Amino acid sequence: MPVVEAIGVSKTFGQGEQAVQALKPCTFSVEAGELVALLGPSGSGKSTLLLSLSLIQEPTAGRIVVNKQVLFDDGPTDIDIRAFRRKNIGFIFQQHNLIPFLTALENVALMLQINNVGRRESMRRASELLGYLEIGHRADSLPANLSGGEQQRVAIGRALANEPPLILADEPTAALDTERGIKVMALLKKIAQERRAAVITVTHDHRMIAGFDTVYHLDDGRMTREKQQQHKSFGTHESYPLTRRETTLPCPK
């Protein structure tokens, strides 16, 4: 059973003659433990798709199922989407988006506490998680005192804290140099494999393509699937261009 199923999901901004179709109907699914890249130039619809999957931005049409829960079926279902996100989806942002007045430890623990985990237990688990992410020694530092890579690790920690089945990452390496970007992507891959989480990453960084299990290419709102032929590590430039083949996409209208 896939963690994410998107069927004919599309997004149109505006109405009538002013309407702009930012995302053409597309269908795809992501399995547990799969690391997926949404690749494409700016304005291609990558972030729109990511926001649609978590219903931060409602799609115009289609069906979205996450962790067996129907979130959208040509319209929002009666699910409490914010509570669902809290329990089932972890977010990683390009600019890390840590709460600036909380320490690294508190940023991670916050995610647990809003899921009703007690203060002491949340601190213990957050501390463990930071250790797993090899940043335990900076637990008491404020985000402003952390490097970009360290901040991103804390952000990953926050996304993982609640052990969600789905992690959505919006250009997590864009604000990092190549070395740190590779480390972060390697970490996401490790998380996907070890924790059996489905990880969907928006990127337009071709350096990072090689390590993904599946790459979806978006161009002008149209999605094509590019299946990786072999697993390589992140930052291996020679693996690109990938073997591109049209799958069932673009999606049936």
Next chain:
Amino acid sequence: MDLALKDIRRHLGKFAATIIGVAMLLAIVLVMNGIYRGNIDDGIWLIENTATDLWVVERGRGGPFNESSRMPQDSYKSIAATPGVARASPLAIYTAQRDIGGSSQQFTLIGYDVFSGLGGPGRIVQGRAIAAPHYEMVADKKLGLRLGDIAPLGEEQYTVVGITGGAVDSAGNPLIYLSLADAQKVQFEQDKRALTAARAANLQRLERAGYSGEQAARLLPLLSTSTSSINAVLVTLAPGADRQAVARHISDWLYFNVYTTDEESDLLLKGRLAKISGVLGLFRALLVVVSIVIIALIIYVLTIEKIKSIATLKLIGAPNSLIVRLIMTQSLLLTLASFAVAYLLRDAIAPGFPRTLSFAAAETAVTFAVMLVGGVLASLVAIWHALRTPPQLALGG
């Protein structure tokens, strides 16, 4: 996790500076409350602290505070003979600006019959009342005099035998009590050279009018200014006497204006004090409005500064209650802490303030409530804004 307190702890300096800034503004509001109430209290202090039932003043005048009133000194004797009057006592009131206590100060002289007791100093905090007919004074502590000090007034020197606390006239000037005769002397005493020049001028006028030198010298005292007038007569009524009947009798038969203590207070409140109270009241209202606007803006800005964090919280699924608590806690803490600091500032400022500050607990409570409501309303607007913030704002567009 209390996000509001965490945020404050990380930005303690900024939050403290904001509190001090708002507190200074609120302290001005509280001091303005004190000035407003103090102006009224000062205005009627002398009336309320003079143990009398009736104030008798010159016919057709609203004296002795709102308007000057001059009466012959012996008029108090005929008033004393009025049925229903237990005691009548002359009173002289004169506002002066003299060098006293080492600096030029404005004060009001109260001259009273030290033996009848009416009109004497009420709040003696040190020393005693005047016991001798001459050369003793009771002064308010605002003048900076101490017990035993010798203060010159005109040609004479007066020994401070008593100090009052908070004895002021309707303008907030400190009071000096003298015996009636001494007060009249200070009030009417002229410079010797000026007096000689005035006498010579009067003589010349009489001689030019055809009087001989001897006749002119005999007529001269009639042209000089009377030095024995008083400004009011204080009356206490005999037990069981009808206040209105006695007042009507004095008014009809002796041709004076008579006011009860309440009427005398009303004259001041609706006359001299009305305009300044109106101005102070208006300033007070404007200050309250300005303070609420500033507090509201600060609370709003505090929220806007965190709007990306709030968007992130919404995105990761934080419940609205967490965001509401973050904004409301900071708003309440800001308002409460600012008001507490303002209260302390007010109490620190009050003793050295040049005018009397009177603080009514009810007014302070109302001011606090208004500020609190303003703060809460501002935070509700900020919360409304925060809850409408789209979570995708966290993604940077």
